[in-house]
Amino acid sequence: MSSEEFLGVRGGGKGILLARLLLFLSEFMSETGSPQVLQALIQLSKVDGRIAVLSAELKQLEAERTARAHSLIALTQKREARSKVLADKKSLVSREEKSIKGEREKINDRRRALGTLNNYKLQEAAEREIDYVSKQIGQREDLLLGIMREVEILDKETIDADAAIQGMREELTVFEKSSSESIAERKAELATLHADRAAQATAIGNAQTLTLYNRVVAKFPSDPIADVVNRDSCAGCFMKVGPQVPVQISRGDVVKCPGCGRLLKLPAES
Numbered sequence: 001m002s003s004e005e006f007l008g009v010r011g012g013g014k015g016i017l018l019a020r021l022l023l024f025l026s027e028f029m030s031e032t033g034s035p036q037v038l039q040a041l042i043q044l045s046k047v048d049g050r051i052a053v054l055s056a057e058l059k060q061l062e063a064e065r066t067a068r069a070h071s072l073i074a075l076t077q078k079r080e081a082r083s084k085v086l087a088d089k090k091s092l093v094s095r096e097e098k099s100i101k102g103e104r105e106k107i108n109d110r111r112r113a114l115g116t117l118n119n120y121k122l123q124e125a126a127e128r129e130i131d132y133v134s135k136q137i138g139q140r141e142d143l144l145l146g147i148m149r150e151v152e153i154l155d156k157e158t159i160d161a162d163a164a165i166q167g168m169r170e171e172l173t174v175f176e177k178s179s180s181e182s183i184a185e186r187k188a189e190l191a192t193l194h195a196d197r198a199a200q201a202t203a204i205g206n207a208q209t210l211t212l213y214n215r216v217v218a219k220f221p222s223d224p225i226a227d228v229v230n231r232d233s234c235a236g237c238f239m240k241v242g243p244q245v246p247v248q249i250s251r252g253d254v255v256k257c258p259g260c261g262r263l264l265k266l267p268a269e270s
Contacts, residue, residue: 035252045225047197052221079161086154096144226262236262
């Protein structure tokens with residue numbers, strides 16, 4: 001059977017076909033109810049919208065608190081790693097200073113001993129060896145100065161890191177106090193809203209309609225019900241729904257948008 005025969009349209013009446021198709025879809029996507037049930041669902045959607053907002057705010061607060069704590073941990077770990085490097089370099093500087101000082105003393109002793117050498121060739125060889133060792137010591141001293149400059153930089157970075165960590169700890173303490181209060185307030189309101197929601201859901205009494213509504217809320221927690229704008233379009237997805245939909249809603253039918261699946265209501269209803 002063709003779609004024209006199924007919908008009772010013959011002779012290629014495409015406009016009539018479209019109108020009947022929209023009518024068929026709206027009938028398929030609706031449930032017969034009463035104005036009271038629809039109004040109850042609208043009120044329930046307001047509660048669910050507030051629950052969605054509070055839940056999102058709670059999630060954001062908890063995520064920010066976790067992120068701040070992780071940032072503090074990361075900065076502390078970085079500071080500890082830098083402190084270890086600093087300690088190792090300071091130890092190296094101390095060892096090198098002692099070693100170079102000992103080598104310098106030995107060179108000075110050998111210079112003083114040059115006067116005791118009567119052989120010119122021996123004295124000349126000793127001087128060349130002393131000069132060679134002195135140059136090596138000079139190179140070590142240059143390297144030591146470089147390490148000492150690194151130590152100064154690391155010392156400053158460590159001091160800056162300590163100040164940053166202290167500031168971050170203070171900020172985290174203040175934020176945890178304020179966020180804990182905000183979280184407690186939202187959780188208390190959520191508990192009240194969930195109790196209110198349960199009572200409203202029970203009062204609706206229509207299990208099939210409530211199941212349909214809960215499925216829509218799972219997909220659109222903050223706005224499960226959308227207005228029909230210009231009496232022919234869904235405000236949620238802007239799909240054309242057909243002129244018969246306002247009539248169905250007026251008589252209390254629960255109508256789903258064939259596009260997004262939200263439940264539909266007239267703009268005057270609230």
